[in-house]
């Protein structure tokens with residue numbers, strides 16, 4: 001008998017959020033009735049058709065969205081992710097007279113800078129998406145050259161020099177260090193990095209916190225720089241990946257402390273379709289274990305900087321590459337990139353000794369008058385040939 005074939009596919013939480021927020025999910029996600037807030041229009045017995053009924057529906061939708069946010073934050077917390085994707089608006093709600101009002105909710109203040117950035121991104125992406133919906137982006141992708149091999153470039157640089165392949169970062173500022181370089185010409189810096197022997201470049205595109213832009217990325221690509229380019233963004237939605245590709249990105253950063261596993265899997269698939277590489281960033285054992293369990297991960301970044309506190313500790317790299325984890329990484333032939341806080345040839349030697357074949361460096365290069373020459377100083381010799 002011909003059976004009905006049902007395939008159950010995991011839905012990434014960003015997609016769940018989109019779908020859920022279009023429906024009134026109040027009934028499905030209800031809290032125990034004892035603590036479910038009564039709505040103003042329910043209490044006042046307003047009927048359909050009146051303005052107040054419409055307001056009631058609007059507030060229904062708002063409540064549903066809040067519940068979705070709570071639900072999504074719960075999914076995220078269950079994986080040990082401390083960064084909440086959105087402010088958990090919602091309770092406490094207090095009913096006073098015929099109106100409702102929300103008491104000041106401390107949970108709606110970001111707990112750290114990373115959370116603040118992620119909340120800001122969420123709003124920023126929503127606005128950008130309105131201006132450039134996905135279908136127009138997809139069309140634009142037909143007319144641009146294919147993505148370059150980011151991982152291949154790192155591997156061959158490592159083989160050529162015997163030193164870690166370098167991803168040099170085009171970064172004007174950061175929340176932890178302020179303005180890093182006043183006379184910031186992204187194209188000149190990119191060209192200097194390439195001349196100095198960088199295998200790949202990382203371009204910050206966040207404006208508010210890093211003073212970067214997608215225009216910088218595009219300008220570098222269009223200036224004829226050959227190094228593959230990493231989209232250095234706080235990715236919260238797949239739309240950003242398509243947008244980055246349309247501006248010339250060859251690889252994208254995915255931060256494990258921000259994205260649940262399902263999102264990482266889903267975004268890796270999208271990147272593969274677009275021919276892009278993904279650099280999945282971790283900072284502790286739990287994140288490393290999560291990422292090692294995800295199929296298709298080829299490039300992992302260990303960030304020595306804690307993005308919640310800004311503390312830098314190169315010991316993190318060593319710790320995360322020891323023992324069984326290091327063994328698994330070798331078995332799976334995953335390339336590991338050491339990120340942040342690398343300033344001297346000793347630092348490079350230290351992380352190389354720990355097992356790294358690539359490094360991502362910003363501050364120590366960008367602050368020098370010639371960022372290209374600074375590469376030789378950092379590596380202890382000229383790596384451009």
Ligand SMILES: O=P(O)(O)OC[C@@H](O)[C@@H](O)c1c[nH]c2ccccc12
Nearest residue numbers: 303339340341342360361362363364
């Ligand atoms: O400037 P540094 O310390 O060399 O660090 C570069 C890079 O690792 C850092 O900019 C970075 C790593 N992961 C990030 C995530 C978002 C923004 C920035 C980053």
